[in-house]
Amino acid sequence: MSRSAEQNRDARERSQTAIIEAAFAVFGEKGYHEASLAEIARRAGVAQGLVSYYFDGKEHLVGAVLDAYFAKMTGVAFGDESADDRLRLIIDMSLITADQAMPQQRITLGLSILPATHRLYADAEQRGLDGVLAAGAMMQDLFRERGAADPALEEIMLRSVLEGVIVKRAVYGQTYPLQAARRWLHDMYGLGEPAHPLPLVASDAAEVALRAVDAYPED
Incomplete structure (x- = not known):
């Protein structure tokens, strides 16, 4: 049939x-x-x-990979949660993604900075521009609800911090202290102590050769 x-x-x-x-x-x-x-x-x-x-070749496949990456990173939807709860969710989703998708984070980081592939990354970023702008506007609304004097600047700074954490996790792997970074972010934004630890992938010391921070071990 x-x-x-x-x-x-x-x-x-x-x-x-x-x-x-x-x-x-x-x-x-x-x-x-x-x-x-x-x-x-x-x-x-x-x-x-x-x-x-x-x-049609490796470049086309890389473009599809990057399109899927941008769609995932900007496809956040919320219900009627408070601004503080939405901020907690953004932080947690970013850190969980950094933890559970390290190979993807490494390749997207590499593609964005290597001269031979930067164009592919920039093209994919342009194709996903609507999603990027919508995610940025959503974050600005969140900070506006929290009474921020400059919601656009707050959105830029939060993205900068979270992207920095993602890069460090990609470089240092499971030795990077995501639980401690999360507590720091909660403290910085006045969100209180997290109720539960992040559900992170179990550490595999054989996989990672570098130690990022010895003073802040994972919980």
Whole structure:
């Protein structure tokens, strides 16, 4: 029995999602230049020809990976939470993402600064500009509700701090003290002591060669 158009579409979407997720992992582990489409296809469980069919070369695949990254990072939606609760959620989601998606964070960081791939990052950032601007406006509204004198500056500074934490986590891995950083952010914004620790990935000392901060071990 032949498949319906909807079944074919679902199969295509599943294959493309599997390839993008595999590309995230392989690019994160090996870097852009060392990663191969053959390895990505193997990790995704598809034929290499299917990768080339859906994505016209490595640059096109990197663009799709970055599009997925920007969509995830800007796709935050809230209900009727208070401004303080929304701020707590933004902090926690950013730190959890930094912890649980280290390979993705490393590859996006590398793509953004390497001369050979900066254009790919900049192009993806431009494609995701509407989402970036909407996320920024949402954060400014949050600070406006909290009575900030300059909500736009507060949004810039929060993003700068969170992006810095993400970069450090990508560099130092699971030795970077995310729990302590979270407590510092809560204190800085007057949010009180966190009720529960972040659900972080268990530390794997064999994976990480560098110690970021010895004075603030994870809880």
